[in-house]
Amino acid sequence: MGRRYQATRNQYDLVFFVPWLLLTIYISEGSTVAVFGCGAIGLGVISTSALVGASRIIAIDTNPAKKLWAKEFGATEFVNPTELPEGTKIQDHLVNITDGGLDFTFDCTGNVGRCFEVHHCYFMLSFC
DSSP states (O other): OOOOOOHHHHHHHHHHHHHHHHHHHOTTTTEEEEOOSHHHHHHHHHHHHHHHHHOOOOEEOTTTTTTHHHHTOSSSSEEEEGSSSOOOHHHHHHHHTSSSOEEEEEOOOOGGGHHHHHTTTTEEEEEE
């Protein structure tokens, strides 16, 4: 039997340090941010966005149970794409609720196909 993998404290720190490093370079106070995916990386991006003073942090995830986690880490809003009205794309919804688009969008889903959606709802800079 193989050993069960167990993450170390350093690996957990890395999950939150890398988003912090990347985000503090770009995001400034008052920025609007959307984070696709509220797993470990997404929560790191949300908490760092809140730390640097983003005015609006929209967490996007299909799992409604992640809403509480996202809010606890600093998200100001939570959107579940599966709960949008029939025929409404998440990109269009985000553009509408932000009056033209976001300053920054981050894809933290690990789904390469999702990048297309992420890149179509930002104003300044988008990361996959």
